[in-house]
Amino acid sequence: MAETDNAAFEHVREAIQKRSDALWAMNTTIHSHPELGYQETVAHDTITQALEGTGFQVTRHAYGLATSFEAEYGSGGRLVIFCAEYDALPDIGHACGHNLIATSSVTGFLALAAALKAAPNVEGRVRILGTPAEEGGGGKVKLLEAGAFPDDTAAAIMMHPTSAHVLPPHIRGIAGVKFVASLKLRVQFHGRTAHAGGAPWKGRNALDAAVAAYTGVSMLRQQIHPDERIHGVIEEGGASPNVIPAYTRMNYYIRSPTVQRGEELLARVKACFEAAATSTGCTVDYINAPTYKNLRINNTLSNEYAKLMAQQGVTFVPRSEEPFTFSTDMGNVSFSVPSFHGAYGIPGSHGALPHQPDFRLAAELRESFDIALSCAEGMAMLGWRVLTDDAVADGAREDFVSSD
Structure with a gap:
């Protein structure tokens, strides 16, 4: 020096x-x-x-x-x-x-x-x-x-x-x-409440949508690159067993070596969310958080x-x-x-x-x-x-x- x-x-x-x-x-x-x-x-x-x-x-x-x-x-x-x-x-x-x-x-x-x-x-x-x-x-x-x-x-x-x-x-x-880069979002499923015992056919189960989404993403993990990660939690899943949940919310992180690859993976993850909403008769929307660049x-x-x-x-x-x-x-x-x-x-x-x-x-x-x-x-x-x-x-x- x-x-x-x-x-x-x-x-x-x-x-x-x-x-x-x-x-x-x-x-x-x-x-x-x-x-x-x-x-x-x-x-x-x-x-x-x-x-x-x-x-x-x-x-x-x-x-x-x-x-x-x-x-x-x-x-x-x-x-x-x-x-x-x-x-x-x-x-x-x-x-x-x-x-x-x-x-x-x-x-x-x-x-x-x-x-x-x-x-x-x-x-x-x-x-x-x-x-x-x-x-x-x-x-x-x-x-x-x-x-x-x-x-x-x-x-x-x-x-x-x-x-x-x-x-x-x-x-x-x-x-x-x-x-690596990290893309973050909260996923909201909106259904329709109903009495789970008395008239379940009137409901649209937002918890089912969240479970279907979680399962779909878990299967997707088998088909991603070793340097990529997807992980999430269910933050809100309903309040009572005898009330069909009209609202659920999940929180997901999608990680990939670059933002570009992360966005490509995010599109595949969102397809799981959209499919879950369609299959349960619910709607889905997103609350985006700041993306962390690599x-x-x-x-x-x-x-x-x-x-x-x-x-x-x-x-x-x-x-x-x-x-x-x-x-x-x-x-x-x-x-x-x-x-x-x-x-x-x-x-x-x-x-x-x-x-x-x-x-x-x-x-x-x-x-x-x-x-x-x-x-x-x-x-x-x-x-x-x-x-x-x-x-x-x-x-x-x-x-x-x-x-x-």
């Missing part, structure tokens, strides 16, 4: 060590108060109070979203944005480790701001952006629409925990991760992060060649500005993966927090390199423009 990079690294590490206890308290509070998307009031208030306590002016409820926030440091130069997620899952809480995502992004922001403060002649801006409702709510999609990611953003940065046991021995994580890898940013972590003695694979069948609204960001979305392993019971109860337990461990802070050092230094090295910033922009 250049001498200025060495000095920046020392300021980054010092800032993280200085705030470690406060960051642990923030992380623990978020984990112990799991909140669903757009309802993350404890997380919002905890993070914004922590930022204000270190002297930053924070915009609460940013961009018209009640649980978003924004703070920035620096002037002129390029802009780096750290994305913080903090929503949880129904019933199983922080089983996706978003408390660690928030912690690493806040840490990266604070550490890079400290390096900029110590180098007043260096131009550049670093921003922390609260991005609610990643778990299906499309918070980043709404933030994109509201202008939270300007076109000239040099890099948007975040990292996600996963289970250490899925990684090769001695590998901490993957710098550049491929995720996550694109920026080679310059991923390679740079792997190099920076190697200087700490930590090994990251620069990129994944095959996509993981997960999805994120960070994929949409990666189509709008140069983006970095890495993954790192945390300890936990063998077999535990995100969205399982055991992963929630892994996400609250002090060791997992320490790993998140170690990765945040690299995130801060990646931001520093983007702000101060033209070759890195230009390479990231070129990769963004040319990425498929």
